[in-house]
Amino acid sequence: MKLDTALETPIYLQIAAGLEDGIFMGAYPEETQAPSTTELSVSLQINPATVLKGVNLLVEEGILYKKRGVGMFVSKGAQEKIREKRQNAFYEGYIRPLITEAKKLGLKEEQLLKLLERGYQE
Amino acid sequence: MNAITCTQVSKNFGDVKALDQVSLSFEEGKIYGLLGRNGAGKTTLLNCITGRMFPTGGEVYVDGETALENEKELKKIFYMGQQELYPEEMTVNKVFYWTGQFYGGFDLEYAQNLCQKFGLDPKKKTSKLSTGYRSIYKLITALAVDAPYILLDEPVLGLDAGHREMFYRELLENYAEKPRTIVLSTHLIEEAASLLEEVIILHNGRVMCHKTCEELLHSGYTVSGKQSEVDAFIAGKKVLSQQSIGGLKTAVIYGKPEEDMPQTLETGRMDLQKLFVAMTEENGGELL
Structure with missing residues (x-):
């Protein structure tokens, strides 16, 4: 730890x-x-x-x-409980900061979605 | 509740008020950090608590009884100071022996074990030890003695990084096994920060702040961004310190970050050392 x-x-x-x-x-x-x-x-x-x-x-x-x-x-x-908890926290913890940074960089929604798709394909 | 309690303890040296009406408690079973700049009054306070110095005013109680020249109560406190109080010819082993005699309890086996871990030869005379090992033999004495209150004034003075880490571990292990009150007065704040449950900051002989470590860490934050925006944001707030590099500015604010911070500003958490320095700076304290 x-x-x-x-x-x-x-x-x-x-x-x-x-x-x-x-x-x-x-x-x-x-x-x-x-x-x-x-x-x-x-x-x-x-x-x-x-x-x-x-x-x-x-x-x-x-x-x-x-x-x-x-x-x-x-x-x-316990494992399942943690998974659920983390899934619920995913939006606040990862998506929100991602979008904040994307906006700062001037990335449009379509561009961001493309990047997400790319991430899943790689 | 069992505790060492100071009520309005003052100590004057001529015109200098080394302690100015200090009131505080060190409660049973907690680890305290006693922090302060050089000359803030930390050692004077510990000296007054243990009767090595007579306060000019005020009272010290141990578990509700007056401590001054009260053998029964003072026996409950082991105080590791920076002074060398033992005869030059005394060996470390003899210090262990006499500490046991005075306090009525000393875990000799544990002490010898610690000597081995730290590489200290207990047959050596204390006056022949290096600065680091002088601290070490006193620390070992403090850990092995049977007393409910342990006051450590600059415990890691002269210790190398490896020995300091070892000491913090041993201290926590000892504390877990036998919870008691430990007061750490130290300048190495960052290292000790995570060991502390409560923090007391002395400044110019007064208690500037007494909070749990967690509370204290959350009582300030940094904000940085463009100079003009930071200036606009900090207007009317308690600013502990500020610094500009080019057009970028960082300020330390006392208080909690607001919910709706301007998005262009970045906030950060303070570590104990930075917060301490900011609070005890020339004008920092007057703002609190």
Whole structure:
């Protein structure tokens, strides 16, 4: 997991996103234990309270769940949940900035659509 | 709640007000950053808290009890300062031993383990160590001592990058295992920023700001673009600093970015160090 303190995104959100990436790519399979707060805190050199804030976000979303006395586990169906969430965020996160930049460059809608088509064909 | 609490602590040196009515709390189990420019009063504050200096006014409490000349309460605080307080002939091993005697608890095995990791020979006399290793033996003492409040004044002074990283890791590991209050007073802000839960900025002997690290990082932003547009945008806002290169201008604004920023302007997040420098600049603080 790579964190960037210079980014606009707060660290705890970056931690949540990093864990999500790991789950999504299958590095932390469903129904297995996720890295502990301590592990994350020490290896990323981040205050445990910040790490916990990120982890709790995923608990709230049902992507992780707590097993009392054992630790955090990846929920069943977590991958699908993340896929759905990311599909929903795709417009704001990728399409909007794409169009802003395209407008800045003076690219017309047809030109942009052509580029998208090209992207799919290559 | 257990805490070290300062109420209106002042310290004068002749006409100079080194501390001017400082009120703050270091609460149980949190990692604090105590930041300030040179001469801001950080060391004086730590000295007053630990009774190495008598405040001119105000009061320091530890867990609700007056700390001044109160052995029971002062025992709860381990303070790593920059001064060398041990006799020249004393070896590192002896420092470990006596710290244990004074504080009533010291994890010797852990300390020896750390010595090995940092490459420090504990049979050496403290007075014969280099600047870096003088910091290291004190850090190891601080990590291994059994005290609920650990105050570290410039803990990484003279440490190379590898040792600094090692220290931050050890500190977090130690903290995870045994949460306690840790106060880091440091000039290497960027390195330490992500370790901190709360940040206190001292400026000219006063508390300029006390916020969670997250809040502080979100209390300012940069805006850049064409000079005329930036000037128009920042008019009437709290500008911490500004800089122009040719026709391009970047300004640091205190506050939150607006929802409807002009599209031609670019906003960015501040890192702790830049924000700190901007806030403690000549006129920066007066704006807050």
